[in-house]
């Protein structure tokens with residue numbers, strides 16, 4: 433199967449299909465709804481039903497010009513002479529890999545992926561393939577992340593410690609994915625929370641998928657005492673200026689490094705990620721049984737070199 437890598441995305445010319453294209457195209461597979469993977473209005477969009485809902489929310493199509501084709505996880509459809517199957521990727525709600533089987537060859541594209549269980553989302557399933565296109569956002573041995581249960585405990589413990597001391601715990605997270613996972617972990621622990629609008633906007637999608645957020649309230653600048661805050665990072669300067677007793681926590685893969693304190697302003701660093709850590713990436717490659725691996729994103733050059741040193745045919749792609 434021909435695969436073209438370019439700054440516009442990954443193109444499969446025999447299928448006329450782009451994988452997570454960065455410009456409008458006639459036909460696109462969207463691995464998940466983060467804007468660096470799902471953006472622009474494509475004529476035909478293939479994705480899981482949840483990703484299609486999130487994508488439509490972020491990129492409305494009022495003229496109805498777009499055609500959507502839902503791939504339910506683990507269901508196979510025929511598409512232009514190939515068989516397409518979506519496999520869960522655990523990155524954010526709705527995230528999926530795409531397996532493309534054509535003329536006896538199996539190509540697997542991970543999109544953003546993690547191997548450990550997520551706080552919210554489907555567990556990853558890796559099908560065997562001949563060729564694997566895998567992300568390597570955290571493709572260096574230093575990156576090892578918490579399992580969901582220790583992450584949940586760390587999040588709740590920091591919130592309780594602050595609240596018991598009469599201080600305000602504030603967790604910063606991305607609007608889609610991490611923010612809802614933090615909010616879910618806190619409410620599951622019985623901690624009252626206020627959630628910034630950019631994050632709260634996607635709570636209904638998570639509720640629809642079965643995740644509870646009991647008792648959460650919208651963030652209001654004047655009402656932040658006795659609650660944990662789940663906010664976007666850009667709110668930090670305003671919070672710090674208005675409230676002297678706010679303490680920040682960073683829940684992120686980058687929380688591996690002490691330097692993240694200076695960069696983020698967070699005193700509590702919780703290394704939990706929606707991407708795979710290094711050992712998880714190696715596990716994904718091994719499980720896929722791929723003979724050929726293409727590495728994209730992040731530490732692609734380094735991770736491809738590490739795979740080659742282990743006898744795997746691997747190439748970093750820009």
Ligand SMILES: [Zn+2]
Pocket residue numbers: 464466469523544
């Ligand atoms: Zn992503």
